Amino acid sequence: MTSTTPAETPSPTRQLKPLDLLVAVVRGIGQVDFMASPWTGLIFLVALFVGGWRFGVYGLLGSAVATLTAYALGVARGSRIAPGLEGFSGTLIGVAFALYFGASWMTTLLVVLGCIAGGVVTSALVTLLKPFNLPTFTAPFCIITTAMLLAAPAFERVRHGRIGPMLPSAATGRTALTWNDVWQGMFNGIGQIFFQNKWYVGLVFLVGLVVGNRVAAVAAVVSSLVGLLVAWVLGAPAADIGAGLYGYNAVLTGMALAGIFVVLTPAGGAYALIGAIMATGLTAALTTFFTPFGGHTLTWPFVLASWTFLAAVPQFALLRRAG
Template sequence: MHASGTAAVNGPFRTGYRRLVGFGIEVLRGQAQVDFLPSALTGVVFSVALFAAGWEFGLYGLTGTAVGTATARLLGADRDRITAGLEGFNSCLVAVGCAVFLGPHHPSTAVLALTGSAVVTILTGAAARILATWDLPTFTLPFCLTASAMTIAAPGFQRVWHQDAGPATLSRPAAGPTALTVTDLWHAFFANIGQIFFMPQWYVGLIFLLGIFLACRRAGVLACVGSAVGILTAWALGAPAEQVAEGTMGYNAVLAAMALCGVFLVADVWSLAYAVIGAAAATALSPALAALFAPSGGHTFTWPFVLVSLAFLAAAPAFPRLRRVTG
């Protein structure tokens, strides 16, 4: 009787434990999916990187991803997408973006991060249905829409906008020296990867890069290629060395290079060349969008990556040498 009673208690406990562990894995995969990687271990490394930048950013990242994943579960989203972490990466970016642009210590920021993480999950469903018409992925479009709306609207609400919001600033005109020092180069190389999560510290970008290589060496190489292309393009066009070094000019190039070679297009010499062109285009588009959003208080976020990658993927069927990844 005692044994059967214990088994009856342990059964639900084990089931609950397995569900909790499964949910944790989905959350970690959601963080890794910011860089197209369905790896829980990479998600752990990405969390370490965010916590290295500041405990608040690590907490916001995990919480936002968890809220987005939980919202998708509650609304009955496709189970395969949830398991792969595809319902968590946009909410991760929304939450971390709130912390960076609105200040992590304000209660209003926490409320907006939680709300935005849930709302962006709904926008993901809407974007997925619309873009499926052309067989295109959502990328970080739901995040861009949510974050742009929040940052543009924030100054209109006194309980939301704070003058000490954080280190993020509006785009500024090209000014200052353009010559890159050796220090600028290696800082930019790693910062380009960290800035995908809004983190300008080179050592944080290095941790992110290690996490990418841990999941997929090819993805790590493509991230390096994208970072190098972003630096070269920004320098060639005369971007200020300070902006290049802090990674704000090159992070969209990293995402574009990874997306267009190996993730959505079969990796070969043709898609590599296509990805390099896309990475350069995303870099060149960044100042244009910064100037467009600046008067309204918005930011570029990953808009250059989204717009360039959608256009390049939509064009890919016109070029027989480029093959879409299937399955």
């Protein structure tokens, strides 16, 4: 997700060795959280398998199909494929489909087709957003997954396997937080980026972030707590807060704005906190918007908040884009 370098001219004749492609696939998993380190990608893959074998298998499959699709179509290999920038949306498509539709031959087919389509959407968005100097973020994943979720009820072989995940609920039930809600919610806010709601899986993801970028790891923890706090102040159900459902979009937004795409200064840090707060509010708003017709929030709040905040940076004298 960290595409900050100018896109190079696609060079179909420039070959990548099999090992280079394998590393790119692993990096694609890490790039879900902006990490280009293959070690972070490996740790993230371990975290997915800890969460459940189907998440590890389909997450890896998604990154592989998306990366190979980009390679086959001649996408710029040095600036796009090698750093893993073509794989992260595929990773999330694979994990999401495994969660929503279960593990089956139909899910495997949907992941392959979805990641191929996601590769086309990614390239289209790279082209459309280039004049504005904005990255695609996880928008390709959101577009493909939202379309499939809305289409699923029309297909008999798809909807029978649907097992959809927990969504933030209406403001009912207990709102007082326990200590377990707080510390587990903090880890779950990091894990829910990959649809994982077990605190120890979030901890493994955090370890991967520390390996890749310690500043980003701190930003993730702080942003998860910010999302948790904002949701509590506004009166969200404690069960949703503890599950990390109000934290993961804040985590992605906070990391994006705290050193990854905006230079980290005191003003930049405050800007990232405001972005995390906005992403938390958007999480509730978009959940309410999507629920009546079967859609899901996904990482839309992060995408919309981060695009808005990055587009505004040139107007603020105290802020500078990174890279």
